[in-house]
Amino acid sequence: MTDTLPARPLAAGQPYRVERHVLAGIPCLIECPDHDGPLSALCVVLHGAYNSKEGKLGVYPELCAHGVAVVLPDAALHGERQDPQHSPDVLGERNYVWTAAARTSHEMGRLIDALHAQYGPLPVWAVGSSMGGYTAQFLALQEPRVTRVAAVITAGVWQDPRATLPEARAYLDGFRPVQHARLAPPTALLLLNGTADEVFPLSAVEQTVQAYRAAYAQAGCPEQFEARLYEGVPHYTSRGMQRDVVRFLLDGLPTATLRP
Numbered sequence: 001m002t003d004t005l006p007a008r009p010l011a012a013g014q015p016y017r018v019e020r021h022v023l024a025g026i027p028c029l030i031e032c033p034d035h036d037g038p039l040s041a042l043c044v045v046l047h048g049a050y051n052s053k054e055g056k057l058g059v060y061p062e063l064c065a066h067g068v069a070v071v072l073p074d075a076a077l078h079g080e081r082q083d084p085q086h087s088p089d090v091l092g093e094r095n096y097v098w099t100a101a102a103r104t105s106h107e108m109g110r111l112i113d114a115l116h117a118q119y120g121p122l123p124v125w126a127v128g129s130s131m132g133g134y135t136a137q138f139l140a141l142q143e144p145r146v147t148r149v150a151a152v153i154t155a156g157v158w159q160d161p162r163a164t165l166p167e168a169r170a171y172l173d174g175f176r177p178v179q180h181a182r183l184a185p186p187t188a189l190l191l192l193n194g195t196a197d198e199v200f201p202l203s204a205v206e207q208t209v210q211a212y213r214a215a216y217a218q219a220g221c222p223e224q225f226e227a228r229l230y231e232g233v234p235h236y237t238s239r240g241m242q243r244d245v246v247r248f249l250l251d252g253l254p255t256a257t258l259r260p
Contacts, residue, residue: 011061023114031070040067041123046132052079076103094162102171105138141183150190156208181211185219194233
């Protein structure tokens with residue numbers, strides 16, 4: 001199912017279009033280059049808790065100018081997929097967040113299958129912010145088809161005693177990044193956080209950075225992991241973070257495919 005929305009906005013001086021798709025049962029918006037030429041990569045952008053795919057429109061469309069399709073799915077239990085029986089009021093706030101993260105993470109393989117069926121076997125990247133950063137890190141650990149991952153305003157400690165449901169606990173305990181960081185290399189991984197983030201304190205960020213840095217060093221590819229802090233930035237994706245994510249992702253394309 002595909003709908004083309006009427007917008008023809010510009011990014012990096014190039015027009016792009018926005019389409020609505022349902023892929024593997026997941027409602028998605030896709031920012032596409034406004035031409036029928038070949039694509040260079042697919043980038044899945046994962047939103048945070050209590051948000052939706054629409055909240056990520058216009059965040060990374062600069063990628064479209066370089067032939068990248070930017071895929072914005074609704075996370076499980078969010079956006080068009082809200083379920084009154086699995087709401088924060090019913091599940092509890094933390095069970096809701098971790099259940100949504102778990103379900104979203106486990107369905108990403110089906111989404112990638114659907115994207116490859118529609119667009120061909122292109123490189124796949126992932127960007128996730130806050131709760132979406134949990135899924136982004138899961139993909140770095142578990143999905144070899146995802147070759148570049150940017151995890152923004154998030155961490156990998158995953159210690160949350162308020163998450164009590166079995167599904168949430170299985171996800172937390174089974175895929176905790178600081179315990180399984182060795183599985184991430186050689187996937188290129190970028191971790192970005194603000195020093196004033198009230199949700200992910202610097203202590204959690206530092207633990208996460210230490211675990212990944214050690215894992216990438218042990219794997220012999222320390223250059224594949226990068227972490228940056230943004231002074232005074234609270235819990236949101238700043239313009240500087242956006243620029244660094246775009247730069248990091250475009251480093252994954254051959255130079256010949258990049259537009260000036």
